[in-house]
Amino acid sequence: MSKVNLYKFSAPATFYGLAGQMIPGFAILSAILFAAGLYISFFVAPTDAQQGEAYRIIFIHVPAAWMSMFIYVVMAVYSGIGLAFNTRLSAMMAQALAPTGALFCFIALFTGSFWGKPMWGAWWVWDARLTSQLILFFLYIGFISLQAAIEDPKRADRAGALIALVGVINVPIIYFSVKWWNTLHQGASISFSKAPTMAHTMLAGMLVMAVACWTYTIAIALYRVRLIILERERHTTWASEILGGAK
Amino acid sequence: MNWGSFSAFIHMGGYAFYVWSSFGVSFALLGMEIWLLSKRRRTLLKRLGQIQRLNASKGSR
Amino acid sequence: MFEASRLECVRGDSRLFSDVGFLLEPGGLLHVKGPNGSGKSSLLRMLCGLILPESGEIKWNNVNIRHSEDYNQSLTYLGHLNGIKDELSGIENLRINCGLAGFDISEEQAYDALERMGLEGREHLPVSVLSQGQRRRVMLARLLVARTPLWILDEPIVALDTDAIGMIRSLFELHLDEGGMLILTTHQEMEIAAKTIQEVRLNS
């Protein structure tokens, strides 16, 4: 019993310090990677034969789209752990990841439609991939609003965890249903042509940007989770010691 | 090097608006996230400091 | 036998109480006292299993209530809220509440119980038109037919008039006499005769 308690109470406290040490590393790494990624995007990668320069949006669009999906899954994993083992830290991690995930989701939608306008002549079409990305965005917003609406942090953690898990089970269902819905209709919709076989440099650029986004996400999530820990634990002695030091 | 001149770089083969909007807004959003977080940290520390001073003065009374 | 040991309750930033414990035997009365906001309602909800304690243990017949099979069947909890439906009549409310708690009563039994609670002639009115005290009586009528050994009641006599309080008191005494257990909070004075009377005092 006492061991569990010790574990429960000390985890956020020790993690607070640990996270503080990790943040600068990831932040610097991500700045370097972003710089390198942007350099490749604009100066190394050649112009696309079909799409001209507009295709360069791919270097932000695709990493953002990937991130938005990964982050949701990671959030759900944290939530599952939190519900199963009643660890507060994992719920806080899920909560810290959500806004960044929603942000990348938004960026994917935004850059996608700024790509679509010159390519398809429309800001938005009801393509399967686009639609499911939009729904993913709604799932993020649902998670965030639910947590924001609940005052009591314990209840917010557990309610959020539940909806994240329900959502992640539904994501594949949604994805396939949307896909089927779209392909069955076909009709006048503009077919989504995959980019031509990508040059190695393009792939490299996308990958570097994706890793940059990952390190950015890690740094930001750690930063946010520290704030959350501090808010939650403000009445404990270790928190006030930190506050004393921070002043 | 892909670009003959700086203005060609800015012009982006006629897609300047779309490309620069995408990158600009994306990085602006990331920057805003960082800014909002640091603001949140400042206000939090200030508030906690107040609470603590209050407690300290209560304790000494 | 109902036992709690070293219970601790944290709500928000504040620790409401810690190290609360007691052992309740059949026929025993436990009176939880304390000023407003000291955590009486929280303690009672914790004893029912509605709130998880921060630390400590609650045992029913030597089994932790979270793993006990028959705890819910042995318990009657009445809280601040009445748990009655405005649209239904007193009779219907009573029968349904008993049904949900796991024991069925007939129309006559319900009729009888309400009559004993002083609601004669109002059994078939929708409870929305009843006065505060009458609604409370509809809720309390369940105690007349409940056969559970453990009663946990949060300020049961609020809004009741003196007659009703007297009748509730004798009901409590009967229950205790028959070997039941009773856990109670109230801000009004209430002298109840019991084999053993314990008190838990919470301070804020």
Place this chain on the structure above:
Amino acid sequence: MFEASRLECVRGDSRLFSDVGFLLEPGGLLHVKGPNGSGKSSLLRMLCGLILPESGEIKWNNVNIRHSEDYNQSLTYLGHLNGIKDELSGIENLRINCGLAGFDISEEQAYDALERMGLEGREHLPVSVLSQGQRRRVMLARLLVARTPLWILDEPIVALDTDAIGMIRSLFELHLDEGGMLILTTHQEMEIAAKTIQEVRLNS
């Protein structure tokens, strides 16, 4: 001067009371008594103008309250319901309630009132986390700052602990002493010193 004559109240099929009347002078206390369901709350709401009487008249300074210009400004009514918002803090609730009643109070005044009501340190919590008694205190804090001559209070001390009741009693006495009027129901005994004490007893 507050006067009611030959009031009659019918709810549903039943006549709750008829021929109720009184004359209340400054400094006077009117205690409305009666068992559960006898019509006390109905009478009080009638006196506020929230229910129209079946027959009879209610006059404030010799003007029927339905035509009186300043009746609403002279009245503070607190009913069964608390009239406070769960999401707002005690301070905000109090200031807003006063603002709606037509008089503004400053943050300090509100702070002070809540502190006197024993809510020190909880002024900025959303009231949803407060206990029953604490919520009631937030509502009653309005009486500390209200400057209206007529108070109509329906079971004000429900859910309060003995300390709080004591403090409310002295508040009532101060109000009456300063020439205020008070109309009250409660099922708990409460001895209040007043220049004139009247009683209306309703029977069901």
Place this chain on the structure above:
Amino acid sequence: MKILAWVVKRDLLLAMRRKSDVLTTLFFFVIMASLFPLGVGPEPQLLKQMGPGVVWVAALLASMLSLGRLFSADYADGTLEQMLLCPESLALIVLAKAAVHWITAELPLVAFAPLLGLQFGLSEQALWVLIASLLIGTPVLSLVGSIGASLTLGLRGGGVLVSLLVLPLYIPTLIFGAGAVDASTSGLGAQGHLSILGALLVLSLLATPKAAAAALRISLE
């Protein structure tokens, strides 16, 4: 088991007492579907194409709006607390309540849907498919909705928050429901869509009551 019978009996009784509730869900459905021709204009061809989608969306919204009834009254007056304490599995109680919700809120919609379908000029065959898809699909709405309803209990802005949580989860049902009708009008046969709807139903029967029960416990802590 007896307790479940009481839950069902009670909820049905309450629905009978509040007949207006049942009727208003129905009227909402009808009015909502009738608003579209007003907003969009009267071209028959357009309406025919929109028909299945609009009827399904209307059913979905009507069912979602009535989700508030599922738990919130019981929560506010303390009955839910009592249900948590009662000696029967909470998941089963949730299931019973969802079943009554389906009977009182959605079955009437299914009965009225053909009328709306006629308004939009659907063929007879399409109408049958519409009914079938609604019969299989609407229980999924009740079940999935119970999770959202229980998570938002007692929260400010609960009504709208529920929709935010639940609407994205409703989408597969909507797609296959409306898709079934579309497929049958375009001569493709609705079999496939209907069996996927059936699979969704089985899945949600198995998974949602437990999730909603967990959510209830969280909300009442």
Place this chain on the structure above:
Amino acid sequence: MKILAWVVKRDLLLAMRRKSDVLTTLFFFVIMASLFPLGVGPEPQLLKQMGPGVVWVAALLASMLSLGRLFSADYADGTLEQMLLCPESLALIVLAKAAVHWITAELPLVAFAPLLGLQFGLSEQALWVLIASLLIGTPVLSLVGSIGASLTLGLRGGGVLVSLLVLPLYIPTLIFGAGAVDASTSGLGAQGHLSILGALLVLSLLATPKAAAAALRISLE
């Protein structure tokens, strides 16, 4: 006047506290409008024709759903009783509350409507007309809605009953609002529709606060 300032201040404060309320109405609007393509199918031509109608219906429903916020919380906790007793004309209080409702529930929708318009492929000009029609039309929704909200206070199933009462009254606004956009896309000019909307606004400003105040008194009797 001071009391009115308090009413506005209080309602705005509550809205700030419940930021999620404001946001969720907005997202409901967005999600709801996005459901239609899912129900109806992805053909751009069809969607373009439906667009204005769907956005208007979505705005109308979002606004209607948030009507619950207008009085019900104040009713449940007794504040409304206090407002009836306060020394200021009740009609003005209603007006103040409706104004705050518009600011918090509908203004955000107007800001987001162009985005939805883009999703449905509307032209730039049509988007401007859409905004104009929403700006003039949505206050009517708040005002008319206040009557429905006050009449159904404390009634069981209030939420759905409100829609039943209010939706028919919303229909003229819907027709002229969506009609304005349609007219502009078909090259007819939206002037006429917009001025009728303006007339509706003036009419409801004059008439509804009194009616809603009367309804409140009835509901609290």
